[in-house]
Amino acid sequence: MKRAICITGCTASGKSRIAAKLANIAPSVIINADSIQVYECMRIISSRPTKEDFGELENKLYGHIECGSDYSVGKWLEDARIAINDALREKKIPIIVGGTGLYFSALINGLAFIPSISKETKKKSDYFRKNSPEIFLHDLKTKDSVTFENIDKHNFARIQRAWEVLIDTGYGISYWQQTKGIPLLNKHEFHSFIISCDQSILRDNILYRSRKMFEQGIDNEVKRILNSNFNSDPFHPAHKAIGFSEVSKYIEGNMTLVQAIDTINVKTRQYAKKQRTWFRNQMSSWQVLEITKNFNLTKVVEHIDRNALS
Numbered sequence: 001m002k003r004a005i006c007i008t009g010c011t012a013s014g015k016s017r018i019a020a021k022l023a024n025i026a027p028s029v030i031i032n033a034d035s036i037q038v039y040e041c042m043r044i045i046s047s048r049p050t051k052e053d054f055g056e057l058e059n060k061l062y063g064h065i066e067c068g069s070d071y072s073v074g075k076w077l078e079d080a081r082i083a084i085n086d087a088l089r090e091k092k093i094p095i096i097v098g099g100t101g102l103y104f105s106a107l108i109n110g111l112a113f114i115p116s117i118s119k120e121t122k123k124k125s126d127y128f129r130k131n132s133p134e135i136f137l138h139d140l141k142t143k144d145s146v147t148f149e150n151i152d153k154h155n156f157a158r159i160q161r162a163w164e165v166l167i168d169t170g171y172g173i174s175y176w177q178q179t180k181g182i183p184l185l186n187k188h189e190f191h192s193f194i195i196s197c198d199q200s201i202l203r204d205n206i207l208y209r210s211r212k213m214f215e216q217g218i219d220n221e222v223k224r225i226l227n228s229n230f231n232s233d234p235f236h237p238a239h240k241a242i243g244f245s246e247v248s249k250y251i252e253g254n255m256t257l258v259q260a261i262d263t264i265n266v267k268t269r270q271y272a273k274k275q276r277t278w279f280r281n282q283m284s285s286w287q288v289l290e291i292t293k294n295f296n297l298t299k300v301v302e303h304i305d306r307n308a309l310s
C-alpha cells in the first residue's frame with residue numbers, strides 16, 4: 001500500500017479544497033507544500049486555508065514561519081520529513097498539497113548536496129544584499145554563465161544563494177545540483193496528481209479569489225508588512241507574492257481598487273500558465289485531473305478516493 005498522496009497544480013485550481021475533502025474520508029494529515037503559505041504574516045495574500053476551511057482536520061506547515069526568518073527548500077524538506085513520519089506513526093495518510101514544484105521535486109527526487117556556506121561569505125553576502133545587490137548577478141554572469149542563464153532573475157533569495165555557493169566553493173550551483181540526495185518518498189510510495197482547470201473555470205476562480213482577498217482585508221495585511229522592519233529587504237518573500245506590489249500601490253493611492261484587482265488577475269493567470277508548463281516538463285509521470293463542467297471538484301475527489309484511498 002502506498003504511503004502518501006501528493007497533490008499539486010496551478011494556483012486557484014482548488015487543491016486545498018480537494019485535500020480537505022479527502023481528509024474527511026480517511027484519517028489523514030494535510031501537509032503544506034506552498035512556499036508562501038508557510039509564512040505567518042501572509043495568510044490572505046497567499047490564500048492560505050483558514051481554520052474554517054480545514055475545521056478540525058489535522059494540518060501541518062501552514063503559517064509556521066515568522067516573516068523575518070529565512071526558509072529554504074532544504075528546511076521545508078526536513079519539516080516535511082517530520083510531519084510525514086509523525087502521520088505514518090499515527091497510521092494516518094500524509095496528504096501533501098501545494099503549488100511549489102521545487103518542494104515536490106526535493107521530496108521525490110532528493111535534494112542536491114551543496115556544501116554549507118562559511119560565516120565569512122555569508123556576512124559578505126548579507127552586506128551586498130543590503131548595499132550592492134547588483135553584484136550578485138554581475139559575478140554570476142562573468143563567473144558562472146550556466147547558472148546565470150537559467151536562474152530566475154526575480155528570485156533574489158535564489159540569486160544570493162547561487163552567489164554564495166560560487167564564492168565559497170569555487171564551483172557554480174549548477175555543478176552541485178548534479179548530485180542528488182535520497183528521496184524522502186520513492187516512486188512506489190505515493191500517489192501523485194496534478195489538478196488542472198478548464199480555462200473559463202480557472203479565470204472565474206482567480207477573479208473570485210482576488211475580490212475575496214480585498215473583502216478579507218488584504219490591504220491591512222500588506223500595511224503590516226510595509227510597516228515591519230523586514231519590508232525594506234528586497235529578498236523578503238513578500239516581494240515575490242502576487243498582489244503585494246499591486247496592493248501596496250493601492251494603499252499609496254497610485255492604483256485604484258479596480259486596477260489593482262485587474263492587474264492581480266492578469267499576473268495570476270500568467271503565473272498559472274508558467275506553473276502548468278513546469279509541471280508538464282518536470283512531472284510528466286503524474287496523473288493530470290482537469291476540472292471541467294462535467295468533471296467537477298467533487299468528481300475529482302471521488303476519482304482520487306477510488307484510486308488512492310479505497
